Amino acid sequence: MSAAARVAVVTGAARGIGRATAAALARKGFSVALVDVRVPELRETTALVQGAGPAALALEADVTSFGTAQRLAADVLTAWGRVDVLVNNAGISQPKGLLEITEEEWDRTIDTHLKGAFNWCKAVAPAMLAQRAGRIVNMSSVSAHTGAGMAAVSKSAYCAAKAGLLGLTRGLAKELAPHVTVNAICPGLIATDLTAGMIAREGTDALTRSIPLARLGTPEDIAQVVVFLATVTPCFMTGEVLDVDGGQWVN
Amino acid sequence: MGELSDRAVLVTGAASGIGRALAEALARRRTAVVLCDVDAAGVQDAARKLPVEGGRVSAVAADVTQPADVERMVERARRDAGPLGGLVNCAGIYPNTPFLDTSVEEWDEVLAVNLRAPFLVTQAVARRMITDGGGGSIVNVSSTASRLARPGIAHYGASKAGLNQLTAVTAVELAPHGIRVNAVLPGVVGTERVHANAASAAGRVEHETKLARIPLARLAEPAEVVNVILFLLSPEAAYCTGALFTVDGGFTLGIPSTR
Numbered sequence: 001m002s003a004a005a006r007v008a009v010v011t012g013a014a015r016g017i018g019r020a021t022a023a024a025l026a027r028k029g030f031s032v033a034l035v036d037v038r039v040p041e042l043r044e045t046t047a048l049v050q051g052a053g054p055a056a057l058a059l060e061a062d063v064t065s066f067g068t069a070q071r072l073a074a075d076v077l078t079a080w081g082r083v084d085v086l087v088n089n090a091g092i093s094q095p096k097g098l099l100e101i102t103e104e105e106w107d108r109t110i111d112t113h114l115k116g117a118f119n120w121c122k123a124v125a126p127a128m129l130a131q132r133a134g135r136i137v138n139m140s141s142v143s144a145h146t147g148a149g150m151a152a153v154s155k156s157a158y159c160a161a162k163a164g165l166l167g168l169t170r171g172l173a174k175e176l177a178p179h180v181t182v183n184a185i186c187p188g189l190i191a192t193d194l195t196a197g198m199i200a201r202e203g204t205d206a207l208t209r210s211i212p213l214a215r216l217g218t219p220e221d222i223a224q225v226v227v228f229l230a231t232v233t234p235c236f237m238t239g240e241v242l243d244v245d246g247g248q249w250v251n
Numbered sequence: 252m253g254e255l256s257d258r259a260v261l262v263t264g265a266a267s268g269i270g271r272a273l274a275e276a277l278a279r280r281r282t283a284v285v286l287c288d289v290d291a292a293g294v295q296d297a298a299r300k301l302p303v304e305g306g307r308v309s310a311v312a313a314d315v316t317q318p319a320d321v322e323r324m325v326e327r328a329r330r331d332a333g334p335l336g337g338l339v340n341c342a343g344i345y346p347n348t349p350f351l352d353t354s355v356e357e358w359d360e361v362l363a364v365n366l367r368a369p370f371l372v373t374q375a376v377a378r379r380m381i382t383d384g385g386g387g388s389i390v391n392v393s394s395t396a397s398r399l400a401r402p403g404i405a406h407y408g409a410s411k412a413g414l415n416q417l418t419a420v421t422a423v424e425l426a427p428h429g430i431r432v433n434a435v436l437p438g439v440v441g442t443e444r445v446h447a448n449a450a451s452a453a454g455r456v457e458h459e460t461k462l463a464r465i466p467l468a469r470l471a472e473p474a475e476v477v478n479v480i481l482f483l484l485s486p487e488a489a490y491c492t493g494a495l496f497t498v499d500g501g502f503t504l505g506i507p508s509t510r
Binding site: 170173174177178181188212213214217218221222224225227228232234235236237238239240242243244245246247249250251 | 419420422423426427431438466467468469471472474475476478479482487488489490491492493494495496497498499500501503504
């Protein structure tokens with residue numbers, strides 16, 4: 001593989017928002033490394049992303065592993081020579097509240113959302129700083145503001161993990177300034193594989209009642225905001241938190 | 252960024268600063284744009300100097316704090332440019348007066364231009380967007396001063412905080428009509444006036460103190476605020492409404508950077 005012009009790494013890229021984001025970045029000309037644990041879906045998505053842009057690389061990995069992130073980031077740098085954009089999107093649902101959740105489930109939730117983002121920031125930030133350019137986008141959630149919402153995927157452990165991402169975003173925005181920007185997106189209720197069960201259970205009509213725009217969000221709605229943050233040049237946004245929720249939270 | 256709506260965008264405060272830079276960017280994208288400003292000569296001049304190749308441009312002088320003037324201005328914009336797909340409430344004033352010295356006249360003027368005017372213009376434009384049936388996107392230019400306290404801007408900060416909440420409530424009320432409403436919150440923008448002040452001996456210290464608080468270690472270029480407004484006007488922001496997009500280089504994070 002030869003050096004690429006622009007390189008993005010997207011975690012949790014096999015499905016949902018990650019998949020749409022990887023495809024949208026590919027369409028903008030990025031070579032995209034896709035990280036996920038879901039191997040069959042990752043391969044399928046990587047083929048799709050390959051067809052949409054210059055190059056795609058499937059990295060079969062669990063973001064909770066620090067060592068794996070270090071090793072795979074080094075592989076990406078060896079293959080393509082740079083990393084311009086990191087999208088920390090990997091996440092799991094956690095429908096259990098405090099009284100039901102086990103210690104292991106709590107750890108797994110925090111590790112996937114928050115430590116996973118730390119692992120990948122730690123793995124690619126040195127390259128971004130050396131390039132004197134880089135964009136990091138962390139996928140938080142409006143449930144970081146609201147606490148457990150109506151979405152059953154977002155009980156307290158999930159909310160805590162997503163709120164942790166906002167602190168990481170703000171802290172890193174300062175640490176990595178001025179050449180690397182770090183921002184977060186807080187999606188509202190997005191129709192993805194993660195939320196499909198809950199949407200089927202609750203019914204779309206009931207769920208959209210509290211959303212002023214009267215529809216669920218799509219992965220593409222969020223991907224477009226990621227692409228904006230990843231590509232707008234020059235960029236004076238860092239440490240910012242963008243709510244993309246159809247007006248649900250302010251309602 | 253993708254294509255904006257083929258319908259016209261109305262920009263208030265378009266004779267100078269961000270409003271003028273936005274009008275230029277819209278004209279360059281071949282979007283029909285109506286420039287509005289209280290400065291009649293200034294807005295005509297700004298419109299004349301736009302790169303109008305393929306774009307349609309018109310200018311209307313109006314005092315946006317006055318309901319009759321707003322009604323006349325919006326009616327004329329609708330007639331000149333066709334159905335409006337976008338509105339950017341950019342007109343604003345920024346006096347700096349210690350709170351204890353602020354007169355009631357100055358308070359009223361700041362609230363009138365920065366808050367009453369967006370109310371009037373949004374209402375007049377939204378009514379026509381609803382009649383025209385095509386939805387729309389409205390962007391209010393707020394400020395980080397709506398969230399941070401700095402001496403001398405009690406009236407300005409209050410007006411912009413009010414504008415944030417006007418944004419949120421109109422987002423909710425206008426959503427059923429397909430109208431999105433969002434705000435951008437610029438930090439300190441490097442306009443000509445700001446750069447001139449920074450070049451003076453007195454202004455230099457203040458300028459450097461300010462920069463030390465901004466993680467990106469510089470001021471915003473007007474184009475950087477314009478780009479965010481263009482994004483919010485575009486269909487790519489289809490699921491954004493009631494949101495506040497801060498464009499401040501990390502300034503709002505507050506504590507001085509320790510780089």
